[in-house]
Amino acid sequence: MSEVAATGISVLLVDDHPIVRQGYRRVLESQGDLHVVAEADNAADAYGAFKAHDPDVVVLDISMPGASGLEAIRNIRARSPRARILVFTMHNEAVLVKAAFNAGASGFVTKSSEPSAVVTAIRNVARGERAMSDDIAHILAEDSLSAGSALDQLGEREIEILRQFAGGATTEQIAAHLNLSIKTVQNYHYLIKTKTGARTDAQLVRLAAACGLTRIWR
Amino acid sequence: MSEVAATGISVLLVDDHPIVRQGYRRVLESQGDLHVVAEADNAADAYGAFKAHDPDVVVLDISMPGASGLEAIRNIRARSPRARILVFTMHNEAVLVKAAFNAGASGFVTKSSEPSAVVTAIRNVARGERAMSDDIAHILAEDSLSAGSALDQLGEREIEILRQFAGGATTEQIAAHLNLSIKTVQNYHYLIKTKTGARTDAQLVRLAAACGLTRIWR
DNA sequence: ATCCGGCTTGGGAAATTTGCCCGAGCTGCA
């Protein structure tokens, strides 16, 4: 058990962009009570770093290449149910937020939030509370009122594959990233199309973009 | 004209994530010769900030909500051809890189790069040189071997077919619409892919959207 | 405890599309 409560909050940073980690580190450490004790740049290393440093809070970006961030959350929580995980990402799609909380996240803050919101969220999560940024709360509220987007009928794996596909990845690349057979990815591709009603790959990309799953550099 | 050459390099940061800007700011300022003189969180504000502060280098992320980062580049360069712009983003697709350079960027660095690479790139760009991270150079090299330029290599018919395709039309619909055989549309589809270098239909849609051929957000 | 339903993973096989090569008609232009 970590006994750093009196001296501050220890943080494990997980994000695939080095300079982004550097930046977070400096922002967080300037707070005085927050200490970044380790970093990881992929889901696979995240648990190792967690085990080695037993941080009070894990701050992670779910959109990393390769293995799913959601998987990393489940991975950590499965072996250390005490773990407090704060998802910190650019994505703000309701299905993703729900998936993250279901996977065991304690908080969800978007990168659009003010730095102070992130810091506050970390403190709240460390205290065992649930935390989310205002925009996320708003999105979840909207979502609970609406009948649900086309993406709501998709499972977690389907969402992940759709994200990569819409991002321009080939079937082989997706299969390699997710350690699946090409056949399985093809089947998901087909399944996603039928579930969403998209008749064309282009329609699928447009749908993904419209739902915020993929950003297109208009 | 900015006369800060002797005292360092002034930087304008454009990124839609506040904490990411904060982080960059700290990383850059710890270098001593780099000074962040302004920030902007969207393309529209970018030019105003540029005009007000006349920075030596603009560091911007092209993937911002709403208006395009590419547009912002064109915007700034059109009115201030002296401007040095370093694109700094998570995207690493060849078409995007080319589009950025065509729009007037002086450099392109991915967020997967080491912080030192970003700093080096800023200094090189400020000196008037072109700069890009190793992964980008690699991607462009690969791309140049397989030929394939951008969208302006396409003929009238090809553009029209790409527009309809990216808009979500099926091959049959396009054929019917243009009074062509399905075979011809298929051939165009293939031709367009090879000409643009898109390996995937999704990449084609993204390319079309990036070039303004298709609007995705209704 | 058991069953049901949904998610995930993949095999199989027919139908369709892609990848690439080809020729032919048209136009503009040197």
Added chain:
DNA sequence: TGCAGCTCGGGCAAATTTCCCAAGCCGGAT
């Protein structure tokens, strides 16, 4: 006249998509 480039489509092997099916797993209901 002749070349060059766009438009249009045939052909055919290779790859992918489309469906249908099954098995393992897990969580919730009975």
